[in-house]
Amino acid sequence: MIPISDENPTLRTPVMTYLLLAAMFAAWVLVEGAGTNATQLASAICNYGLVPAELTHGRPIGFSIPIGPGLGCEIDNSAINILTPLLSMFLHGSWGHILGNAIYFWVFGNNVEDSMGRFRFLVFYLICGLAAAATHVVFDPRSPVPTVGASGAISGVLGAYLVLYPRVRVRYFVFLFFLRFPAWVALLWWFGTQLLTALPQLNQMNPDVSGGVAVWAHVGGFVAGVLLVKLFENRSLVSRRTMVSDARGLWQ
Secondary structure, X not given: OEXXXXXXXXXXXXXXXXXXXXXXXXXXXXXXHHHOOHHHHHHHHHHHOEOHHHHHOOOOOOOEEEEEOXXXXXXXXXXXXXXXXXXXXXXXXXXXXXXXHHHHHHHHHHHHXXXXXXXXXXXXXXXXXXXXXXXXXXXXXXXXXXXXXXXXXXXXXXXXXXXXXXOOEEXXXXXXXXXXXXXXXXXXXXXXXXXXXXXXXXXXXXXXXXXXXXXXXXXXXHHHHHHHHHHHOXXXXXXXXXXXXXXXXXXX
């Protein structure tokens, strides 16, 4: 299911949503070469991506994994490693990766920003991203695989949207059809699929094997968003949005 739009108009220009999207695409183009140079892309992911084993020292220095044709990524002790939970939020692995994240962030992020205010939304977004990274490290502490992407932080935005606007109808593209679902149906379905995908990674018989997607980061980010949204919401903005939407009959 791909979200297309929601029936939840914003009252203010989502400046921070624009800026975060711009930062993601700027990093994709300027730092990662928009995926046109395999060496540049691999180098950016390896150097600035989140590698749990580098933070936990769960692998020896010099331990290497293949990251592309003729390319490897080694565990190191670089000072920048401590910043990778933050830096990795703005990097992506492919055009499909960044466009998929951008679509979700655009559909749901502008309304959450509109309910928090710009600065609060930025802090909330970054905290959810860091919570997602921490969850990934906790559940896969010895992983030597670099992880990149804004999906952990965006998962927090989805959790916030679920709490703030569960009845809003969201338009999705499903196979060849455009369908509308209440946000609580679509977002709980999304969270359920992430959780079911993540649970097999708890199999302690083979703890070093994990999939290519850090689904525990998605779970952690979403839960953080659900738990933190009320601390960051601006009640006057939410009340004003609710009054306007109720008058328009949007949340029936």
